[in-house]
Amino acid sequence: MPPPSRSPRTRRTWPGLVAVSLLSAGLASGGTYAAVRAADDQGASAATSSSAAQQSPSGATTSGAQEIRQVNANAPDWTATAAAATPSVVAIRVEVQGGGAQGSGVVIDEQGHILTNNHVVDGAVQGGLKVSLSDGRTYAATIAGTDPSTDLAVVTITNPPSDLKPIAMGDSAALKVGDPVMAVGNPLGLASTVTTGIVSALNRPVTTGDEQSQFGSSQSEPVYTNAVQTSAAINPGNSGGALVDANGRLVGINSSIASTGSSGGNIGIGFAIPVNEAKVIADQLISTGSAQHAYLGVKLQDGEGKDGTATRSGALIASVSPNTPAANAGLQQGDIVIGIKGVGVESMDSLIAHIRAEKVGSTVPLTVLRNGSTTELSVTLAARPQS
Secondary structure, three states: OOOOOOOOOOOOOOOOOEEEEEOOOOOEEEEEEEEEEEEEEOOOOOOOOOOOHHHHHHOOOOOOOEEEEEOOOOOOHHHHHHHHHHHHHHEEEEEOOEEEEEEEEEEOOOOOOEEHHHHHHHOOOOOEEEEEEEOOOEEEEEEEEEEEOOEEEEEEEOOOOOOOOEEEEOOOHHHOOEEEEEEEOOHHHHEEEEEEEEEEEEEEEEEEEOOOOOOOOOOOOOOOEEEEEEOOOOOOOOOOEEEOOOOOOEEEEEEEEEEEEOOOOOOEEEEEEHHHHHHHHHHOOOOHHHHHOEEOOEEEEEEEEOOOEEEEEEEEEEEEEOOOOOHHHHOOOOOOOEEEEEEOOOOHHHHHHHHHOOOOOOOEEEEEOOOEEEEEEEEEOOOOEEE
16 A cells, blocks of 8 residues: 655644554555554643532542542543643643744643653754643743653753642553543644543554654654554644543543544544553653663564464564573564463554563563464563664
8 A cells, every 4th residue: 555645844833743654453444544643733721620520639649649539430520520630731832943833741740740742842952842831831841851662752841830730640551441531632722622532442553653753853663552542532732642531640642643544633543652651651761861661582573373273363473583582481483472461462563562561671471373372471571772
């Protein structure tokens, strides 16, 4: 299938979309091209709480964060959710050589650290970052660290105010398909916009390619994400914004959308980086300015093999490098990985995304198809060597 046409690389303000690349989850059907576009551009204002939900500081893992407790989980009071979440979502304005753009970000602590997408801040010139809070106050900011491999970055507000409202942290591992969620961000520059929907799918392998940056710099490798898929409308400008559950807890960082052909608008399929993965990366970026990533030490391709009388698709091990986690675990050339930690793996993109989401040093079980039958192997992941 030929790639879609791309607009010229010009400096632009909102509402540009970032890269176009294939969605490895296979959303193309019926001859329709499905693409993933990183959604770039804009910040936040608060609503009021309602009696249908109760304010509660418990359960939050971020200092000073507030969440709510919905009285009826099947009929959320979205007004209360918006009131809890929007003060923690900011607008990020970026100056680059020859132009600028805007995006969204999420306040994660009282020290002024803002979690966002790498493609939102990529290419920023020195002194070219501004962060606007939901009440309109604007501050200078600097980049604490970026991680192009996961499309995540942390921005630090210079001299942050004492009344910052960090978002309450949720648990993306606890999400279930059908759970209600809200996306908070600044689509097309419309500050503090909220949209609601459900979790449409989990562990959706999404790949954005080496043209992730809207500012002309290329990535050394594609971004692989085991994303949270949602029907909550995500549009250009929502990048780096919050995906929250009904209680206002952060469960994902909005990062990309699926679209048909050259259309840049929402078609009801958006993707967010799970918060559990994002938090691990953010902690490293704050501490050291960079992040380590787990790796297997194999070359992969898509493949399929016999599982009894059935056929299974998975990640085919094309080769195994010596003295790597894969070699130490007993993975062999020709093995097909069809599961990890009890979750199905149907492609190499899926396995790569799963491994990147794991912590360095963690031990994970793999379900492997070998010679027509399945076997279980445990692999202890090491830090990927610096290239």
